[in-house]
Amino acid sequence: MEMKPIVELKNLSKTIGRKKIIDNLSLSLYPGQITGFLGPNGAGKTTTIRMMVGLMEPSGGDIVIDGKLLADDFEEGLSKVGVIVENPEMYKFMSGYKNLLHFARMHEGVTKARIEEIINQVGMQNRIHEKVSTYSLGMRQRLGLAQALLHRPKFLILDEPTNGLDPAGIREFRTYLKLIAEKEGVSVFVSSHMLSEIELMCDRIAVIQNGKLVDIRDMSGEQESHYYIEAFPAEAAESMLKGEGFTVEAHEAGFIINAEKTQIPGLVQQMMAKEMQLFAVQPHRKTLEDQFLEMTGGGQIAEAHTK
């Protein structure tokens, strides 16, 4: 990936009181890529996002947007950013249109025609002149997306964007995000708890825990293939598999090994030859959830939840 990043976080830190909420976080985000931002509750996702859009002041480190320090030129930097922080709170006593007009006035060069265009894009044309207080949560999300995209940002930050959308809405939303990432080269940064959602949507994920970046990995690349094998006697099977040079991992009643498809028939024959009883051989796909728990250590989440 030799592209120039649109956003760079460099050694970003935030200390509140004595507590380090964000600790030396460095991350680059590239045009046309959708990056998922994952982390257990209280890991610092929202704090990071709030610092990126000027709602909070970093205690240390830099935020660089399109080559310029945000701290040096706030207005220039943020003019390239569209954002939905958690639920999009709108002025409920005004119509959707007036809300959009309100935010349009805060950006340079958003025309009336652009407002109309974005209203059509998010499919709000029928109810845009009604008060926001009459909207459903899903409609508010659409309006939230509309206000974030008004000024054609190069960088879009979404915090829990699919919250309150119905399945059709989520799919539509996903397709739309992929479209603007591909066609307009927008870099999208999505934080979400819905792992399956992130999995379908993102090219890359960044995992944060206790304010530190734990891992960044590409989702688009071919995943290593895994197989699930259940055999009796288990001990013999395990030592045999290890002897073949696979990494063996206990899973339910059997093992998961990092085998390629072509290796499987040979493996089965070997096991037959040793008169093992084979109950199951099946491809195993590690879900993002597994990976996430692996990276963050499941206990941490449970701990955070019970707090």
Add this chain to the structure above:
Amino acid sequence: MLKLIQNEWMKLWSKKATWIMTGLLVFAILGMFGLTKWIDTVNNYEKQDWKTSVQGELTYVKEDLSNSGLDADQRERMEGQEKVLEYRLANSIEPLDSNSRESMIMNSGAIGSIAVLLTVIVAAGIVASEFTQGTIKMLLSRPVKRWKILTSKYVTVISFGIFLMLIGFVVSMLGAYLFFQSGNGQELVWNGKEVVEVSAWGKGLYMLLLSFANVFVTATFAFMIGSVFRSSSLAIGLSLFIYFMGSTLVMILAKYEVVKYIVFTHMDLTIYETDFRIVEGITMSFSLAILAVYIVIFLFISYMTFIKRDITA
């Protein structure tokens, strides 16, 4: 900046409360006029001859003047009164009846006291409501510096105050012409050298301007509390409390020198147009200077907290 102010006006007038408040102002002023008129027609007491009452007043003033306990300011005011009263008798110029149209026009300072209440409500809520609605994060994650946003809000509050005063003035002019007859008398004043006639309109507008100082300071205070504590009810409560309790505090402290430096002493500038003072030894320019200092402090606190604040949750 103009666009930001436009935004604030749009939000302000999209709220029903704003329309209700403006309606209330119109209603209250017309009601006051109606009531005065009604009382006037009910109490049809016999009118004293104006010369007798002016003569009586003059005797009082002369008596007071012969008192040695007066300080320079008081003496000066009294002498002015004496000059005016003597001039009336000498040239046979009747004082204005308190229920004449001209008196009503000149009484425009009362508009300020209603406008204060309503402007304070807007000033208290304009920043605080963004926090309670959660819209603050939408508002501040824009390519607009925070001081610009706060300035647009402050300008909106002050212009709303001006707007209410003007509406109030127009309505009370309407009331004055609708309900009251023009009087025979003439308002006179001693300008230091001679007795001159005062135009009712000029004085009316001047009183309006003076009473605006009160609106301005109280609204700025409410604006500060609203942006520091992010609670509009606290801001409304505190502002109205000091608005009503201010003069009581001044009376309690009137004996001490410190009273000259607290804001309440100076909030009502119309005292310079009447002969009633609680605190002696202050001048209009001194009052304006003190008010300016307080306004700067209030605004400094508002800006510092608003710009530095981390927006969480």
